[in-house]
Amino acid sequence: xxxxxxxxxxxxxxxxxxxxxxxxxxxxxxxxxxxxxxxxxxxxxxxxxxxxxxxxxxxxxxxxxxxxxxxxxxxxxxxxxxxxxxxxxxxxxxxxxxxxxxxxxxxxxxxxxxxxxxxxxxxxxxxxxxxxxxxxxxxxxxxxxxxxxxxxxxxxxxxxxxxxxxxxxxxxxxxxxxxxxxxxxxxxxxxxxxxxxxxxxxxxxxxxxxxxxxxxxxxxxxxxxxxxxxxxxxxxxxxxxxxxxxxxxxxxxxxxxxxxxxxxxxxxxxxxxxxxxxxxxxxxxxxxxxxxxxxxxxxxxxxxxxxxxxxxxxxxxxxxxxxxxxxxxxxxx
Amino acid sequence: xxxxxxxxxxxxxxxxxxxxxxxxxxxxxxxxxxxxxxxxxxxxxxxxxxxxxxxxxxxxxxxxxxxxxxxxxxxxxxxxxxxxxxxxxxxxxxxxxxxxxxxxxxxxxxxxxxxxxxxxxxxxxxxxxxxxxxxxxxxxxxxxxxxxxxxxxxxxxxxxxxxxxxxxxxxxxxxxxxxxxxxxxxxxxxxxxxxxxxxxxxxxxxxxxxxxxxxxxxxxxxxxxxxxxxxxxxxxxxxxxxxxxxxxxxxxxxxxxxxxxxxxxxxxxxxxxxxxxxxxxxxxxxxxxxxxxxxxxxxxxxxxxxxxxxxxxxxxxxxxxxxxxxxxxxxxx
DNA sequence: CGAACTGAAGTAATCGATTTCTGGAGCCTA
DNA sequence: TAGGCTCCAGAAATCGATTACTTCAGTTCG
Numbered sequence: 001x002x003x004x005x006x007x008x009x010x011x012x013x014x015x016x017x018x019x020x021x022x023x024x025x026x027x028x029x030x031x032x033x034x035x036x037x038x039x040x041x042x043x044x045x046x047x048x049x050x051x052x053x054x055x056x057x058x059x060x061x062x063x064x065x066x067x068x069x070x071x072x073x074x075x076x077x078x079x080x081x082x083x084x085x086x087x088x089x090x091x092x093x094x095x096x097x098x099x100x101x102x103x104x105x106x107x108x109x110x111x112x113x114x115x116x117x118x119x120x121x122x123x124x125x126x127x128x129x130x131x132x133x134x135x136x137x138x139x140x141x142x143x144x145x146x147x148x149x150x151x152x153x154x155x156x157x158x159x160x161x162x163x164x165x166x167x168x169x170x171x172x173x174x175x176x177x178x179x180x181x182x183x184x185x186x187x188x189x190x191x192x193x194x195x196x197x198x199x200x201x202x203x204x205x206x207x208x209x210x211x212x213x214x215x216x217x218x219x220x221x222x223x224x225x226x227x228x229x230x231x232x233x234x235x236x237x238x239x240x241x242x243x244x245x246x247x248x249x250x251x252x253x254x255x256x257x258x259x260x261x262x263x264x265x266x267x268x269x270x271x272x273x274x275x276x277x278x279x280x281x282x283x284x285x286x287x288x289x290x291x292x293x294x295x296x297x298x299x300x301x302x303x304x305x306x307x308x309x310x311x312x313x314x315x316x317x318x319x320x321x322x323x324x325x326x327x328x329x330x331x332x333x
Numbered sequence: 334x335x336x337x338x339x340x341x342x343x344x345x346x347x348x349x350x351x352x353x354x355x356x357x358x359x360x361x362x363x364x365x366x367x368x369x370x371x372x373x374x375x376x377x378x379x380x381x382x383x384x385x386x387x388x389x390x391x392x393x394x395x396x397x398x399x400x401x402x403x404x405x406x407x408x409x410x411x412x413x414x415x416x417x418x419x420x421x422x423x424x425x426x427x428x429x430x431x432x433x434x435x436x437x438x439x440x441x442x443x444x445x446x447x448x449x450x451x452x453x454x455x456x457x458x459x460x461x462x463x464x465x466x467x468x469x470x471x472x473x474x475x476x477x478x479x480x481x482x483x484x485x486x487x488x489x490x491x492x493x494x495x496x497x498x499x500x501x502x503x504x505x506x507x508x509x510x511x512x513x514x515x516x517x518x519x520x521x522x523x524x525x526x527x528x529x530x531x532x533x534x535x536x537x538x539x540x541x542x543x544x545x546x547x548x549x550x551x552x553x554x555x556x557x558x559x560x561x562x563x564x565x566x567x568x569x570x571x572x573x574x575x576x577x578x579x580x581x582x583x584x585x586x587x588x589x590x591x592x593x594x595x596x597x598x599x600x601x602x603x604x605x606x607x608x609x610x611x612x613x614x615x616x617x618x619x620x621x622x623x624x625x626x627x628x629x630x631x632x633x634x635x636x637x638x639x640x641x642x643x644x645x646x647x648x649x650x651x652x653x654x655x656x657x658x659x660x661x662x663x664x665x666x
Numbered sequence: 667c668g669a670a671c672t673g674a675a676g677t678a679a680t681c682g683a684t685t686t687c688t689g690g691a692g693c694c695t696a
Numbered sequence: 697t698a699g700g701c702t703c704c705a706g707a708a709a710t711c712g713a714t715t716a717c718t719t720c721a722g723t724t725c726g
Contacts, residue, residue, distance in 0.1 A: 001469055004712065004713060005712080005713095013675080014676045014677080015712090015713080015714095016675075016676065016678095016714080017675065019713070019714060019715080020675095020714090020715090023714085025715095027673060027674060027675095029673090029674065032674085046442070046446070046465070047713065048387075048448075048711085049443070049447055049448070050383055050386050050392075050446070050447065050448050050712080050713085051681090051711070051712035051713035052446075053681095054681050054682070054683090054711090054712080054713075055680070055713050055714045055715080056681085056713085056714070069408045069411050069427070070405065070408045070412070070605075075402045075403045075408070076403070079403070082429060082431070086436075091440065091443045092428075093427070094402070094426070094427035094428065094429065095425075095426065095427065096415060096427065098415070103419075106424060109379070110424045110426075112379070112382075113379070113381065113382025113383070114382055114383065114447065115382075115383050132379070135377075136334050243605075246606065246609065249609045250609075253608075253609075272576075272579050273579065273606035276579065276582045276583075276586070276606070276611075277606065277609045277610050278609075278611025336682060336683080337683060338682080346706085347705065348683080349684080350705060350706075353685090353704095356684085360702095360703060360704060360705095361705090362703090365704090365705085381682050381683065384681070384682035384711090385682080385683050387681090387684095387710095387711050387712070387713090388685080388711050
């Protein structure tokens with residue numbers, strides 16, 4: 001690889017001049033600048049990003065650390081992040097923490113070591129340790145789940161979404177709704193459960209049925225199985241995430257339960273497949289793309305230093321999309 | 334952030350000794366080594382990865398550049414890559430080229446600039462320019478789609494998969510199968526089309542019906558619409574990717590066509606939702622996880638220098654999974 | 667006319683690690 | 697006792713850029 005000194009030799013100037021010309025600093029003789037550009041093009045010179053980062057103490061990539069690549073919610077966020085980052089000239093490195101604190105820590109370390117310009121993180125737990133980022137002065141924006149630190153964040157009104165989903169189930173005529181939520185340490189799991197509980201309590205003398213499980217397909221299957229094995233099984237399910245819902249569907253199928261007739265179901269996250277299963281799945285949709293876009297926006301402002309000192313906390317709203325899986329009438333005629 | 338000279342001062346030794354102690358070189362007085370480790374721990378020292386990479390001319394991260402994060406096929410690959418990379422002590426930076434040559438070029442540049450230890454790429458086109466990686470001496474493994482360069486690769490027998498899918502459609506009693514495939518520049522799109530054509534030709538006097546479209550949901554919808562608007566519409570569809578299939582389903586629904594009765598359908602890729610739509614979707618499953626794992630394995634060997642000089646080309650097989658969407662009987666009783 | 671200023675180039679310090687080179691201490695051997 | 701080894705630590709070079717500082721020529725102005 002050609003380096004800056006090669007370009008300097010080729011153009012017959014000093015390395016400082018090459019650097020200045022290529023970064024279009026003021027006060028460079030245009031004629032020299034042209035010569036430098038020609039030499040650089042001829043040699044196929046590309047500045048070594050590592051050396052540049054070392055000197056500048058920052059690079060033009062940001063890290064996006066998400067909880068689970070295979071969850072469409074997070075990949076939709078990714079799109080939002082990429083679009084606004086790219087517009088500001090930043091590249092996005094995606095890191096899959098895979099709902100695992102150890103992997104998350106690894107990627108936070110990588111982010112620090114690689115001196116990324118900023119990090120967007122969906123923390124595995126509220127207690128995730130981001131102290132090294134602060135130490136390295138790397139801006140951070142947190143998404144989806146809160147952190148026990150005063151940092152910029154973009155969240156969603158999960159509780160309200162869960163409450164309206166549960167109310168919808170009740171309004172539709174189901175009488176014994178249960179909640180399948182994520183692991184106890186996940187704040188979103190807690191909030192969605194809270195929303196469910198609130199709705200159930202408002203309706204009076206209803207049992208509070210819920211189980212915690214991993215935010216994964218197998219977690220949903222296990223949770224559904226547990227609930228349905230109970231002495232008095234629920235007749236409707238509110239599921240806290242789309243991945244789990246696939247597991248739930250599996251379990252319902254295994255047991256031959258017909259959705260809309262034997263059991264009602266509504267889930268968080270409007271996965272791309274939701275309209276196409278049978279019956280079409282009612283959902284609480286999260287504005288995933290916007291979460292990503294807003295988070296990236298906040299991060300860009302922090303990186304540029306145009307952000308106010310105090311933390312900013314955005315909370316976006318969910319949308320209840322009623323299809324058929326939550327309706328009692330379906331399949332009865 | 335504490336740096337190596339701080340540790341050296343704290344431990345009362347030179348920076349060279351600190352470096353040697355921390356990288357456990359031979360010939361370091363154990364007592365000094367202990368003192369260095371203690372000092373490093375006390376200061377919370379972590380070597381600056383940038384500086385280290387600059388000197389060592391390589392880092393311990395690899396880049397995985399995929400065509401589309403929102404495609405479950407690629408996220409499954411990601412899992413495979415991560416598992417084996419992690420086992421060898423490498424972190425994976427995921428880059429979403431988004432079926433866009435410009436973005437792909439950007440990420441290839443980033444990979445070069447950041448001096449990653451290696452790259453796994455699913456190239457947008459066979460002509461994608463990877464010359465810079467060769468120049469920078471960064472090992473490359475190509476997945477899913479071939480490249481006009483002699484590099485290690487892990488592919489799938491797409492043609493055979495497509496052929497068996499089409500044959501299955503024909504065997505099931507459909508008489509006018511069509512193929513919805515990806516854009517012409519995508520090799521996988523071509524191969525899947527070839528497989529379809531081969532099957533159709535073997536069966537004699539059948540029309541060859543196919544349309545190219547982007548490997549996306551809207552692409553599938555558009556293609557389906559076009560085919561179904563034809564004078565003599567197909568009675569079965571072989572779709573080249575799961576994303577497109579969602580679009581196809583949308584279009585079929587819009588037109589009120591009943592799968593299994595009015596039209597048969599089979600698709601490439603066993604998406605997680607495939608068993609749950611109605612009727613359950615027959616698919617040609619790709620061994621996505623294995624593709625990733627094998628590619629990472631090849632890459633690790635290249636990085637370690639234990640790989641043979643000549644290129645290695647693996648081609649894995651697909652599996653036909655017959656569910657119900659492809660069967661003629663469904664819905665008739 | 668000389669001091670002060672400006673523009674544009676080069677020299678060298680710098681970022682933070684790794685690694686080569688250099689040299690001193692201790693030991694062995696002829 | 698001199699010469700040759702080995703072990704180990706520090707000094708300094710190195711990776712490839714950016715940038716503070718220096719230098720010099722040409723201009724402006726009192």
